Amino acid sequence: MALQLQNPILKWIEYRLPVFSTIDHMVGSGYPTPKNLNYLWNFGSLAGIVLVVQIVTGIVLAMHYTPHTSLAFDSVEHIMRDVNYGWLMRYLHANGASMFFVVVYIHIFRGLYYGSYKTPRELLWFIGIIILLAMMATAFMGYVLPWGQMSFWGATVITNLFSAFPFIGDPIVTWLWGGFAVDNPTLNRFFSLHFLLPFVIVGLVMLHLLALHQHGSNNPLGVEKKGPQDTIPFHPYYTVKDLFGLGVFLIFFAYWVFFNPNYLGHPDNYIPANPLVTPAHIVPEWYFLPFYAILRAVPDKLGGVLLMFGAILILFLLPWLDTSRVKSSRFRPIYKQFYWVFVLACIGLLWAGGQPPEGLPLYLSRVCTVYYFAHFLVVMPLVGWFERPRPLPASISEPVLGGGKLPAGAAARGTH
Numbered sequence: 001m002a003l004q005l006q007n008p009i010l011k012w013i014e015y016r017l018p019v020f021s022t023i024d025h026m027v028g029s030g031y032p033t034p035k036n037l038n039y040l041w042n043f044g045s046l047a048g049i050v051l052v053v054q055i056v057t058g059i060v061l062a063m064h065y066t067p068h069t070s071l072a073f074d075s076v077e078h079i080m081r082d083v084n085y086g087w088l089m090r091y092l093h094a095n096g097a098s099m100f101f102v103v104v105y106i107h108i109f110r111g112l113y114y115g116s117y118k119t120p121r122e123l124l125w126f127i128g129i130i131i132l133l134a135m136m137a138t139a140f141m142g143y144v145l146p147w148g149q150m151s152f153w154g155a156t157v158i159t160n161l162f163s164a165f166p167f168i169g170d171p172i173v174t175w176l177w178g179g180f181a182v183d184n185p186t187l188n189r190f191f192s193l194h195f196l197l198p199f200v201i202v203g204l205v206m207l208h209l210l211a212l213h214q215h216g217s218n219n220p221l222g223v224e225k226k227g228p229q230d231t232i233p234f235h236p237y238y239t240v241k242d243l244f245g246l247g248v249f250l251i252f253f254a255y256w257v258f259f260n261p262n263y264l265g266h267p268d269n270y271i272p273a274n275p276l277v278t279p280a281h282i283v284p285e286w287y288f289l290p291f292y293a294i295l296r297a298v299p300d301k302l303g304g305v306l307l308m309f310g311a312i313l314i315l316f317l318l319p320w321l322d323t324s325r326v327k328s329s330r331f332r333p334i335y336k337q338f339y340w341v342f343v344l345a346c347i348g349l350l351w352a353g354g355q356p357p358e359g360l361p362l363y364l365s366r367v368c369t370v371y372y373f374a375h376f377l378v379v380m381p382l383v384g385w386f387e388r389p390r391p392l393p394a395s396i397s398e399p400v401l402g403g404g405k406l407p408a409g410a411a412a413r414g415t416h
């Protein structure tokens, strides 16, 4: 239904610049949305809100922060102690980074479970992966800015990984550093890029939404919408649902910011960077731990680096590696079990990545790394090929209007 504006000023603007119809088309009553979306579909809008929180708090922090090796650490302490509500800005920003990854990881696992990467949403998925890579680069560079021990040594370890590449490796590392060690030029460029990248992410999110609106959301049944009977207007139904989810999420976020603000960080980052003293264990932030575990699972440095990057790049191949005709795991009795094994493997990697690389953690990280890749390269193609999916409902409305019942044989057992 076309947007009807009554207010003459709004009409005047709309006639010249179609902002209101665009908003209506994106998140208003002009956007027909599958009527069966569950709470896992809240996480995209939550990610957008956290992105805004990060940008706003980041801009305020940048007003008081000094990107120089001799002043950076003290300027952060100045923000914490002297700047009005500086502590709040910093704790929101530091914990906001963690929240961003919590939300986006759930968003990705939702997509994996319901096959949202499958046709016709491949490009939507690809843009998502590029956003993830940009988020990781932003978070990594942001962690260097307070110039604590973990900032310095984390930056040293991760940038040094590029030296594993033969011939070009060392020149790349020198180029990244802007010198022969992680030093002031490195801190300066990291600050500059850390400020820039979130705006690049905003641009990518717009593309992400453009791709989303081309075919609309997937849904827990993985059956495409067949007509107006399968949809409800985004506003007010999903605006209200998203707002409720936001309220719950803000309580969770507030817990970290107000009651446990340093739990997700590392105590060593409250020690000023010292190139002469290496910390006993150099660990990245929790959201990098699974990838760090993959890196260290491989005895060869170059192999580890390639596998670590490969762990993300492999996501680009999913639309082709998944050979199933059915999108949603809800109708895939065998694949569903493997999905949870995959989740366990990721949790195993997360735990192992935070431990010293020896004994049980090292063994576990190797087993989980093997499964991580086997899941995509072996399980996905094979299970999709031999599994017999449960019968799909004819449309989204069928189970919704049938009181949530699925057709015979589709047994309502299991997760939705």
Ligand code: HEM
Residues within 6 Å of the ligand: 040, 041, 042, 043, 044, 045, 047, 048, 049, 051, 104, 107, 108, 111, 114, 116, 117, 121, 124, 125, 127, 128, 129, 131, 132, 201, 205, 208, 212, 216, 217, 218, 219
């Ligand atoms: C800044 C980060 C991100 C923002 C703000 C964002 C935003 C959104 C929004 C608002 C939606 C629609 C609501 C929903 O389905 O939850 C969406 C859908 C989607 N996103 Fe993202 N996203 C982000 C990152 C990612 C990443 C990293 C991936 C995958 C690697 C991804 C893949 C998808 C897919 C496949 C859909 C369609 C899901 C479906 O309809 O079933 N997104 N995103």
